[in-house]
Structure formats: C-alpha cells, structure tokens
Amino acid sequence: MHSTLSKQAERVSPQTSAAPAIALDGVTLIRRTQEELHYDLKRSFLRLVSGRSRRVRRRTVLERVTLQIKRGEKVGLIGPNGSGKSTLLKLIAGILEPTRGSVAVSASVAPLIELGVGFDAELSLVDNIVYYAVLLGHSERDVRERIEDILDFAELREHRDEPTKTLSSGMAARLSFAIATEFRPEILLVDEVLSVGDERFRRKCAARIEHYWDEHSTILLVSHDMATVARTCDRVIWMDHGKVRFDGAASEAADAYLATIPTMASFRRGQDLVDLAHHDPRGQIVVKGRSGDETLYLIQDGRRHAITINWILRSHYGPQDVLIVDDAVIMEIVEGEALL
Amino acid sequence: MIGALARGSMPAVPAGWRRHLELVRMSALRLLKTRYRGTSLGVLWSFANPILMTALYTTIFGTAFASYYGGSILRYVFSAFVGVTVVVFFSQATTEALSSVVANGGLLNKIALDPEIFPIAALSANAFQQLTTTFPVVLVLAAVLTHDPLRAVLVPIVFAGVLLLCAGFGLALAAFYVFFRDLLYLWGVFSFVIWMTCPVFYPAALVPAGIRPYLTMNPVGMAIGALREVTLGHGPIDFSLVGGFLAVAIVCACVGHALFRALRRDFMDLL
Numbered sequence: 001m002h003s004t005l006s007k008q009a010e011r012v013s014p015q016t017s018a019a020p021a022i023a024l025d026g027v028t029l030i031r032r033t034q035e036e037l038h039y040d041l042k043r044s045f046l047r048l049v050s051g052r053s054r055r056v057r058r059r060t061v062l063e064r065v066t067l068q069i070k071r072g073e074k075v076g077l078i079g080p081n082g083s084g085k086s087t088l089l090k091l092i093a094g095i096l097e098p099t100r101g102s103v104a105v106s107a108s109v110a111p112l113i114e115l116g117v118g119f120d121a122e123l124s125l126v127d128n129i130v131y132y133a134v135l136l137g138h139s140e141r142d143v144r145e146r147i148e149d150i151l152d153f154a155e156l157r158e159h160r161d162e163p164t165k166t167l168s169s170g171m172a173a174r175l176s177f178a179i180a181t182e183f184r185p186e187i188l189l190v191d192e193v194l195s196v197g198d199e200r201f202r203r204k205c206a207a208r209i210e211h212y213w214d215e216h217s218t219i220l221l222v223s224h225d226m227a228t229v230a231r232t233c234d235r236v237i238w239m240d241h242g243k244v245r246f247d248g249a250a251s252e253a254a255d256a257y258l259a260t261i262p263t264m265a266s267f268r269r270g271q272d273l274v275d276l277a278h279h280d281p282r283g284q285i286v287v288k289g290r291s292g293d294e295t296l297y298l299i300q301d302g303r304r305h306a307i308t309i310n311w312i313l314r315s316h317y318g319p320q321d322v323l324i325v326d327d328a329v330i331m332e333i334v335e336g337e338a339l340l
Numbered sequence: 341m342i343g344a345l346a347r348g349s350m351p352a353v354p355a356g357w358r359r360h361l362e363l364v365r366m367s368a369l370r371l372l373k374t375r376y377r378g379t380s381l382g383v384l385w386s387f388a389n390p391i392l393m394t395a396l397y398t399t400i401f402g403t404a405f406a407s408y409y410g411g412s413i414l415r416y417v418f419s420a421f422v423g424v425t426v427v428v429f430f431s432q433a434t435t436e437a438l439s440s441v442v443a444n445g446g447l448l449n450k451i452a453l454d455p456e457i458f459p460i461a462a463l464s465a466n467a468f469q470q471l472t473t474t475f476p477v478v479l480v481l482a483a484v485l486t487h488d489p490l491r492a493v494l495v496p497i498v499f500a501g502v503l504l505l506c507a508g509f510g511l512a513l514a515a516f517y518v519f520f521r522d523l524l525y526l527w528g529v530f531s532f533v534i535w536m537t538c539p540v541f542y543p544a545a546l547v548p549a550g551i552r553p554y555l556t557m558n559p560v561g562m563a564i565g566a567l568r569e570v571t572l573g574h575g576p577i578d579f580s581l582v583g584g585f586l587a588v589a590i591v592c593a594c595v596g597h598a599l600f601r602a603l604r605r606d607f608m609d610l611l
Binding site: 031032040041042044090093094095096097120122123127130131134135136137139140 | 520
C-alpha cells in the first residue's frame, strides 16, 4: 500500500518516471445542459420559423483538471453532487471525450461499477453475460469459459436461462458486479459500489474489491462516504464545481470535507425511492411526499434547499442527490433503472 | 501521451475493424434472439408479411392492372412481391436503426463504444432475415423468369445497394433521433409517404405524366425499379436504371455516415 502521498507535491512528469496509469492534462469538459434533453423537431422548427430559436446552453463540468494516478494507487474521489466526480470516471473510461486537454490511460479499464447496467430484459442471463462482456472487449470464447464463475459469484446459477427481466434489481446489480470484476482489469472504476445487493452480498463484493486492493490494481472509488474512503484509500481527490479542490492524503481531507456537509442521520437507498419518486414522461424525476405537509429538502452543493411537494428535480441535478425530511436523510436519488 | 492509448479496450482483443465487426455481429445476434424468442415460426413471419400483402394487392388490384403487365396476373404478383419486399425492408430497417442509439444510451454511458455499431446492427439483423427468406425467392425469380445469368448476378449487387440506401437513412435517422425525440412518429408518417409514392402495387404508367418525374426521384422507388429490372426484365439490361440506383445508394450511405460522424460528438450529452 502506498500511504505516503502528500498534497500535489508528488506530481511527476511522465518524462522522468514510469508512465502513470492515468494522466489527465488540463482537462476541460463542456457539456450541453440536460435541460435541453428532450426537445422535439416540431417545436424546434416552429421556433426557428418564428425567429425565436435559442442557442444550446452549455455548462463547464470540469475545468482544467490535471492529475496523475500511478499504477497500484487507490484513490478516493469525493465531493458534492454535480462536482464532476462521475464525469471524471467517464472520461477515464473513454465514455466521454474532453473538450480541451488530454486524457491518457495506459492500462485496461473495467466498466463503471454502479447500479443499473442496461441488460437486455428479454435475453437470458447467459446471453446477457456474453453480450455485455464482449462489449467490454473480451472475446466470446473467453467469456463462455467463465460464465459459470460469473454465475457462481452472482449466486444466480439457477436463473441462467431465464430472461433477465425476471431478476430483481438487487440480483441484476449482483450480476453486473460479477461481470465487471471477473476479468481482472488493471484499473477499476467504482461508483458507489457498496450499495450492491443485500448486506451479505455487499460484504462479498467488498471482499472481492479488497482482493484487487491487494493485487496492486489501480482503483478509483467515488463515494459520499468519507469514512469508507479514508479507511480504504491512500489518496483523496476532492472535487468541487468541476475543479480539484484538494488532492492529497486521505487523513488530511477528511476533516475539511466533513465540515462542509450537514449531518446525515439515516440512509435509505435507491430502491426505496419508488414510492416517492418517478420519472415523468420527459425524463425528469418527480418527487412526491408521502404525506401532504411534510417539507422535503434537496441537498445540493452542500446547501440545503427547501422544496415543495411535486417539485420537479431536473435530472441535471444528477444522481446521488439527497432528500431530507426534518433533518433526517430519507433517501438518496439514484438515477437509472432502479427508479423505474 | 496525447489521446488515449488503450482507453476502454482490453489488450486481449485486436483493435479496429475486427472488434467493430464483432460488436456489430453480437448486437445483431441479440436483436434476432429477442425477436424470435418463444416463436418457432419467427423467421417465417418475416416471410408471411410480404406474401400476405402481395396476396392482398393481387386480390384487389390484380385483374384491374394486369393489362399493364402484358395481361399476366402472375407478372403482377411477382412485380408486387419485389416491390413489397423492398419497401417493407426499407421501412423496418430504418425504423429500427432510428431508435437504436437512443435505446442503447444506457450501455453507451457505461462502456466506451462506437455508437455506430447499433444502427448497423439493426440493419444487419433485418438484412439477415431477408437473406434467409425473401432474398432466395427473388434470386430464383430472376433465374427462372429471365433466363439471363447476368441478371441473376446483378441481383445481389442491387440488394447490396438497398443495404447501402438503408444504412444511409438509418445512420442519419439514428443520429437525429438523439436530438429530436419526436422523430419516430414523424418518420412513421414519412415512410408511409415513401411507400405510397413507390409504384409497388400500381403500375408507374398509371401516374399522370407530369408527376411521374418527381416519383422517380424517390430512392426507394429507384431501388424497386432496379430490382425489377434484374428479376423481371427482358431484353438488354437497362444499366442506367441499375447504375443510377447504385450511385444514389452510395451517395446516401456516404451522406448518412458523414452526418452521423458530425453529430456524434454531442450524443453523450443527450443520452
């Protein structure tokens, strides 16, 4: 374990040392705001004709991010919602491309491990495993040899030929975790992984991740839970408004970071949201309170905003927003299939 | 160090075209599997559709229009069948390609993939269906009716042209659909217009002479014209008909591909 990383000082230029596993150089990412997500041709055309066409609004999601991660480093990414943590992972995974700057990754990257994978509901588990793993870059033959291992780890052997839609969301999450971690990637990107499945399976996942920890894989872990990060990572990168606010030893980051977020009493995650929130036809998350007069709050950027019942949380608030009622966290908003 | 060396790809798999083809093959296979799950008559169904429609047209229009086909109802049947095959394939393939990128938005947000594989896979899955059902019939038609080996050789080439045409439309539509989510509905209307303006079940000679030139600009109509020429035609082959269509198909494919490449930069912000 490398536990002696100090703030910024350890930056090394690629010329003077072995190439880092991940190197971001002056990365700026500008994206369309998702407010414009679902516009339609008819309306755009009418707007154009009536001379009221609007320019596409864009937002700087990451601004001049420069960082290097060495092979075998365990890095925790923390920061409030919308600070660019998940975006950073997507850049490293090659899903997004930077507007300016460069991203260089010199090792194999596992997919983002998070809830909601995008399995084909009609296909059998086996077919989904093969399809998903081939998309990840493995040959069909390799995958077929390892199907049993994957099914065993996910504890879904008896469901192998059933269509995937028969799985519960927890089972699907187990399967995606099993596939993503089966192939020993050199770089593991983990987005809130510890919310997979039930308590027992969560421990099993943690054990597998820890195994990677010991095997000198490079790991990037996005988490809200500073305690987890401090316990498992040597280095912490704290993102704030698209910039790196702190980059250094985990112990130094913990106190400063925790001071910026309100106390959270209890958590209920993803699936519990079904009663309270749903996607409206335009893809926005609509939150309804259980009873009419509770006040709900949305925590964003570390600040608490009172919101009213039926408030529309636009999806650009992103996953992992937190709603609290009377100072107790009642849920976390996790976008994706878990909601539907 | 500039750019990504091996982003998102594992060293075990060769990069470039082979991976691209492998992904298209797997995605097309997935589409075929979900389509035919639980139906033993799956493949036959894609046969039933054009045959039923041809039967319908023949019942209603066959006798009335037979005089345009040398008084032969059988020629009308073949002519309608070729037309229906092309039109059904075009509208199915392009409609499926249209929604393919958006439908796979979840995957594109998790794995670094070229979004182009999804419309191409949708097209391939549909093409596979044709190759196993109507295509052999059309090929046999050409051989039996024309007794002209050159025509039979041209059938696969015209069919390839139809694929290129669909690829061009499919790629462009898939890209636009990312931005304009009402396109599925609009394309439904538009492909009906394309259908109606193709001389599928009526002879082109029936259309007033002043309007006919506009109808010949319909690329799907051109495809039908070319395919009829090589399957039902006689005498010297009208190469301008076949060559003209192939040229249009290639241009369509290139334009669709270029549009897709130009627009894909913004895809991930909207998926």
